[in-house]
Amino acid sequence: MSVRPSAPDFPPRTAEDWNDAFQRVESYLRAHRIVRPLAISELTKTIVAAAWRQSMFEPEQAPVTLALREADRVITDWFARVLGQHATHSRRLGARGRLALALADAPGRWPDAFLAPVPPPRELTDAMRAAFLRPGPPPQLFKMTPQAISLGPIARLVDFGWRATRRSPAVRLLVQLPLLAGLGALLFLAFR
Amino acid sequence: MNSPLDQIPSGLRFRRRVLVGLVTATLAVPGLALMADLHWRAGFDGWKVAHLVLFAILLGLVAFGCTQALVGFVARRGRGDRWRLGGVTSPEMLPPGATAVVMPVYNEDARRVFAGLRVIYESIRATGHLDAFHFYVLSDSTDTNRWVDEEAAWAALVREFDAASRLFYRRRRINTNKKAGNIADFCRRWGGAYRYMIVLDADSLMSGATIVQLVRLMERSPRTGLIQTIPRLIRGETPFARWQQFASRLYGPVFQAGLDYWQLDESNYWGHNAIVRLAPFIEHCSLPELPGFEPFGGRILSHDYVEAALLVRAGWGVRLAVGLDGSYEECPATLIDFAKRDRRWLQGNLQHSWLLAAQGLRPASRLHLLLGILAYGASPLWFAFLLLSTLLLHRQLATGLTLVPRDSLLDFLNLDFRVQAGVLFGGTMALLFVPKLLALLDLALVRGAKEFGGWMRTLGGAFVETLASALIAPVLMFFHSKFIFWTLLGRGVAWVTQRRGGDGTPDWREAILTHAGQTAFALLWGGAALALDPVFFLWLSPVLVGPVFSIPLSLITAQPPRPGAPPRLWATPEALHPPAVAALLEQRLSNRSNRAPVPPEFIADYGLLQAVLDPYVNAVHVSLLREKRLPDDDDGDRFAELRERLTTEGPAALATRDKLTLLLDAQSMIRLHREVWSRPAGSLAPWWQHAMEQYNQLAPAPTTALDD
Numbered sequence: 001m002s003v004r005p006s007a008p009d010f011p012p013r014t015a016e017d018w019n020d021a022f023q024r025v026e027s028y029l030r031a032h033r034i035v036r037p038l039a040i041s042e043l044t045k046t047i048v049a050a051a052w053r054q055s056m057f058e059p060e061q062a063p064v065t066l067a068l069r070e071a072d073r074v075i076t077d078w079f080a081r082v083l084g085q086h087a088t089h090s091r092r093l094g095a096r097g098r099l100a101l102a103l104a105d106a107p108g109r110w111p112d113a114f115l116a117p118v119p120p121p122r123e124l125t126d127a128m129r130a131a132f133l134r135p136g137p138p139p140q141l142f143k144m145t146p147q148a149i150s151l152g153p154i155a156r157l158v159d160f161g162w163r164a165t166r167r168s169p170a171v172r173l174l175v176q177l178p179l180l181a182g183l184g185a186l187l188f189l190a191f192r
Numbered sequence: 193m194n195s196p197l198d199q200i201p202s203g204l205r206f207r208r209r210v211l212v213g214l215v216t217a218t219l220a221v222p223g224l225a226l227m228a229d230l231h232w233r234a235g236f237d238g239w240k241v242a243h244l245v246l247f248a249i250l251l252g253l254v255a256f257g258c259t260q261a262l263v264g265f266v267a268r269r270g271r272g273d274r275w276r277l278g279g280v281t282s283p284e285m286l287p288p289g290a291t292a293v294v295m296p297v298y299n300e301d302a303r304r305v306f307a308g309l310r311v312i313y314e315s316i317r318a319t320g321h322l323d324a325f326h327f328y329v330l331s332d333s334t335d336t337n338r339w340v341d342e343e344a345a346w347a348a349l350v351r352e353f354d355a356a357s358r359l360f361y362r363r364r365r366i367n368t369n370k371k372a373g374n375i376a377d378f379c380r381r382w383g384g385a386y387r388y389m390i391v392l393d394a395d396s397l398m399s400g401a402t403i404v405q406l407v408r409l410m411e412r413s414p415r416t417g418l419i420q421t422i423p424r425l426i427r428g429e430t431p432f433a434r435w436q437q438f439a440s441r442l443y444g445p446v447f448q449a450g451l452d453y454w455q456l457d458e459s460n461y462w463g464h465n466a467i468v469r470l471a472p473f474i475e476h477c478s479l480p481e482l483p484g485f486e487p488f489g490g491r492i493l494s495h496d497y498v499e500a501a502l503l504v505r506a507g508w509g510v511r512l513a514v515g516l517d518g519s520y521e522e523c524p525a526t527l528i529d530f531a532k533r534d535r536r537w538l539q540g541n542l543q544h545s546w547l548l549a550a551q552g553l554r555p556a557s558r559l560h561l562l563l564g565i566l567a568y569g570a571s572p573l574w575f576a577f578l579l580l581s582t583l584l585l586h587r588q589l590a591t592g593l594t595l596v597p598r599d600s601l602l603d604f605l606n607l608d609f610r611v612q613a614g615v616l617f618g619g620t621m622a623l624l625f626v627p628k629l630l631a632l633l634d635l636a637l638v639r640g641a642k643e644f645g646g647w648m649r650t651l652g653g654a655f656v657e658t659l660a661s662a663l664i665a666p667v668l669m670f671f672h673s674k675f676i677f678w679t680l681l682g683r684g685v686a687w688v689t690q691r692r693g694g695d696g697t698p699d700w701r702e703a704i705l706t707h708a709g710q711t712a713f714a715l716l717w718g719g720a721a722l723a724l725d726p727v728f729f730l731w732l733s734p735v736l737v738g739p740v741f742s743i744p745l746s747l748i749t750a751q752p753p754r755p756g757a758p759p760r761l762w763a764t765p766e767a768l769h770p771p772a773v774a775a776l777l778e779q780r781l782s783n784r785s786n787r788a789p790v791p792p793e794f795i796a797d798y799g800l801l802q803a804v805l806d807p808y809v810n811a812v813h814v815s816l817l818r819e820k821r822l823p824d825d826d827d828g829d830r831f832a833e834l835r836e837r838l839t840t841e842g843p844a845a846l847a848t849r850d851k852l853t854l855l856l857d858a859q860s861m862i863r864l865h866r867e868v869w870s871r872p873a874g875s876l877a878p879w880w881q882h883a884m885e886q887y888n889q890l891a892p893a894p895t896t897a898l899d900d
Contacts (some may be wrong), residue, residue: 102812134356142474162484
């Protein structure tokens with residue numbers, strides 16, 4: 001949907017694709033466990049309005065795409081401010097910030113702090129900066145060499161026979177035939 | 193005065209083992225002589241020699257079990273065996289950070305795994321010794337749902353306990369050598385940082401006090417390489433699980449004391465609920481590959497017995513902590529689940545045949561390996577014995593002659609042929625039932641039956657348990673014989689996919705398809721026996737009743753308890769008065785059972801759904817993936833096509849392998865999170881659209897008369 005430079009600040013209420021974009025942003029914020037309806041509504045409106053303005057320059061982009069890109073920008077900027085020098089400005093910043101939010105239990109302990117217009121509390125900032133996950137302490141690599149076990153002559157003989165029968169169908173047949181014949185003879189003797 | 197932590201004198205080991213051998217022989221030889229004499233009186237032939245050999249092996253096993261109970265019963269009298277390993281009460285501090293509590297998991301219910309770990313963590317914290325421990329969940333999970341659940345549950349636990357430097361989670365991409373390889377991987381990476389490792393199973397539960405005791409015992413006994421605790425069975429709800437719990441709790445103590453009496457410091461390892469000294473474990477317990485190929489050769493599946501044998505071979509003590517409580521595990525809920533577990537264990541134990549004659553192993557270790565093989569191998573032997581008994585009768589009747597027994601070689605006994613057979617049968621039954629009577633007597637002498645709910649319930653439970661054992665033992669004989677037959681042919685056993693009801697009720701279809709063969713075989717066998725001789729049929733019928741009724745038996749014993757009606761039969765002390773850790777675990781699990789169920793359309797790919805859509809689960813997942821060192825503008829996007837298909841067609845369009853590939857790629861997971869959320873509905877699979885609705889559920893307007 002194209003927008004003229006003189007367009008209003010917000011998409012028209014009847015624009016289906018912008019309604020979809022509004023709902024998608026709202027869902028995305030809820031997915032971040034923002035629960036207060038007023039906060040969700042206000043943030044969504046701001047994000048959609050920014051996306052609407054952007055659509056003037058990128059008319060080929062779908063409203064949902066523009067709105068979610070804007071939401072991502074708002075969230076990532078907030079992470080960059082909170083994490084400060086602890087943040088690596090890479091494509092992983094969003095993920096790093098979300099991990100920090102989760103580990104600091106921001107949705108539980110500071111439900112109104114995330115994306116709020118006021119700076120976050122110091123405790124939240126500290127908790128987010130200290131948050132990390134790792135699969136273990138730095139490894140100290142050790143060698144574990146398999147123990148040699150001498151299995152004895154019988155096992156060696158069985159192993160030799162096993163390999164021989166496995167490699168050659170002819171040898172396998174030579175082993176199987178006497179076994180089957182023996183079984184047949186046993187059954188004959190049992191029921192004769 | 194010796195302490196149980198001192199070096200065990202080799203003379204003591206020898207004397208005790210000679211005693212156990214003599215008692216076993218005393219119990220077995222008369223029965224064997226009576227059976228041999230019966231065959232002699234009826235006329236020996238090759239079939240009877242085979243019959244006698246099978247009888248000797250089976251009777252030897254029964255006599256050895258009875259001996260262990262007898263010896264254990266005596267050892268528990270007075271002040272008990274002075275070499276018995278119990279707790280240490282001294283309050284010295286533990287070495288800080290020297291013990292790793294490791295829990296290998298493989299596609300287990302993450303909710304149960306982490307609830308158990310949480311309880312163990314809290315219990316250790318309550319002892320004041322948390323600083324001495326680090327915790328590792330070592331995942332080999334291949335099911336993406338389980339994997340993502342594990343990551344999220346771990347992150348939640350780390351957050352709750354602020355334990356990022358104490359509680360770790362590592363998942364292997366390739367499950368080389370299964371559980372043994374999982375533990376070995378831990379040892380190679382982090383084993384050097386710890387003095388001890390406490391190995392748990394996914395369903396293990398141990399109290400903090402017990403874990404602290406284990407570390408103290410190891411500190412006090414520098415030549416001990418491993419201490420195995422005896423886990424008690426808990427949380428059984430179905431009659432089958434409660435039956436196992438009751439039997440192991442009631443009869444266990446005398447058997448365990450007997451086992452500990454002869455094995456002393458050459459005990460065995462059961463793979464979990466044990467403490468291991470890491471340095472000798474790393475040095476001596478890396479397992480070699482066996483000659484040949486699977487199912488018998490290749491990688492060792494049942495690693496624990498072999499690891500204990502290798503530790504003992506290297507001169508390290510392996511002990512069974514008979515006197516230590518506070519160690520628990522769960523048991524299979526149904527007969528079919530039990531059989532499935534046996535199928536896995538059986539193949540591993542059969543592999544041990546290679547090691548029986550291995551050079552350098554101690555005789556006790558060889559005996560452990562042999563007993564492990566016979567735990568399953570006895571089933572086909574028993575089956576063959578019964579079939580051979582039927583055959584012998586057929587051969588006798590086929591002659592058309594009346595049996596005229598010749599004079600007995602044991603004529604000093606002055607027994608009629610039929611009376612002699614009856615005495616033999618009675619003696620064999622006595623060997624089976626004496627341990628149960630000894631266990632009941634032990635209970636009366638030690639604590640009384642109050643902890644089992646009183647004598648009426650205990651005796652009633654023991655009586656019904658005996659009947660249940662008699663019914664189920666032949667069913668297991670059929671199962672094990674089939675498993676061994678298929679294993680010898682190098683084939684797997686196919687199982688019916690279980691479809692338990694929503695309320696946990698068992699699956700009729702599974703029970704019918706699993707047991708139908710046993711029922712048919714038992715009916716045919718019974719019919720043949722009846723046709724041969726009605727008296728023989730009566731003798732054989734106790735073995736056939738269980739398999740004939742195996743379908744209803746399996747279903748009845750798999751029934752979940754009725755809500756609000758605690759079962760009265762087969763109560764155990766742990767069920768009547770749950771230990772603190774078990775009660776806490778139950779509380780944790782019930783607290784979390786209030787979560788909304790996953791909609792059925794998402795169940796198959798719920799892990800992927802969360803890892804892509806949920807901002808926090810996605811972040812946790814990505815943080816655990818290795819970052820590829822690639823320039824920002826070129827990430828070598830090899831998976832763009834897979835992502836596109838996943839986004840536009842949904843997870844059903846991708847093979848499991850492809851989903852796993854995406855889940856293992858950090859850039860793909862970051863991109864998928866962004867792409868799925870920012871795609872317009874028209875270019876997004878309906879599955880994703882529906883999944884996103886979960887985050888924005890708007891209640892529909894109430895229907896009014898105006899809407900009609």
